[in-house]
Amino acid sequence: MGGCVGRYWERWDDTQSRGSSRNGGRGARNEPLKKDRPKWKSDYPMTEGQLRSKRDEFWDTAPAFDGRKEIWDALKAAAVALECNDHELAQAIVDGASITLPHGTLTECYDELGNRYQLPVYCLAPPVNLISERSDDDHSDSPQLSVAPKKEFQLKVRLSTGKDLRLSASMTDTIGQLKKQLHAQEDIEAAHQRWFFSGKLLTDKTRLQDTKIQKDFVIQVIVNPQAQPKMSPTTPTPTPTPTPTAAATSSSSPESE
CATH class of the missing domain: 3.10.20.90 (Phosphatidylinositol 3-kinase Catalytic Subunit; Chain A, domain 1)
Known part of the structure; x- marks a missing residue:
């Protein structure tokens, strides 16, 4: 996922120039963002595509929740940075948006106006029972999947x-x-x-x-019958006229007595 957060960071690099406020203007305890990602297990084995759909659904509807859209955008950018293992970028995004982390995680945080934001765990890390999606041409055995013998x-x-x-x-x-x-x-x-x-x-x-x-x-x-090669027209070869065989016509001269 290299470079997957560039578009989010550019936005915050250009627009969030208010500086870093480690207490978010609230006076509450503010912890640095932890590097460890949460471990969790889905109620059912989830594919990578299902996880992406679940995340997209949350981020599409998140601005309709309480809070400000620009903070939701910052939280999304920080979550993507963490998944890219770019902890420093994630911390910079959080600081630039003046987001307070009482527990050092994005599961519960506050903006400088005191609005509370909560991110579901599936937006921060994949489940331990994530199923890798394979193409039709990939028939290699995977330790995560038990392949039943073909009947x-x-x-x-x-x-x-x-x-x-x-x-x-x-x-x-x-x-x-x-x-x-x-x-x-x-x-x-x-x-x-x-x-x-x-x-x-x-x-x-x-x-x-x-x-x-x-x-x-x-x-x-x-x-479908295969295309038959077309025969190129040929000029008929004239039949050679047989040459008459010369008959041995030597006449016998009478013997002279």
Whole structure:
């Protein structure tokens, strides 16, 4: 997340010129921002995308809470800086906005007018049971995820050429993977295959489990004929006229007696 707080810091570097007030104008105890991030566990395993959505929802609605929008913006910038492991930047943002931290954390803080601000823990650190999101092409085993063994079955495929065959497949396989298997088995290029089920064209990223296919169902595969190389017109070669064979016409001269 390098450089992820630049846009927030620029705002505070330009607009927050009131200086640092370590007691926030309230006379209350003000602790330096702690480097340790809170540890917490979500009620359910949360993906990185779900965590981002949850944070975005909070920051989008935070200005509607009690307090001032510019303070909420400063708190967001400080939280992002902490997640980038830039503690000094986070502390500078807090000081520049004259935010008081009675406990040295952003979970409870005050502005110089005495308004109270509270940040949920999920905005300050990811949960310990965060699930890493993996792409379709990443099949490496992860210690965080237990991958169940694939249950394979024989998928019946009917080609437009009239030929029926069976492929070894699992419900987690994609159509793109099955196209490669068909290519290896029947020497039909994947680009020349169009897979249909229930009248619907199946894309390469579609998984069998998404098609609701059941045992003994048939998938139709339209095979586009490969472009045949065009024969270039050739000038007919004239048939050579056979040369008449010279007959041995030597006449026998009468023997002279």
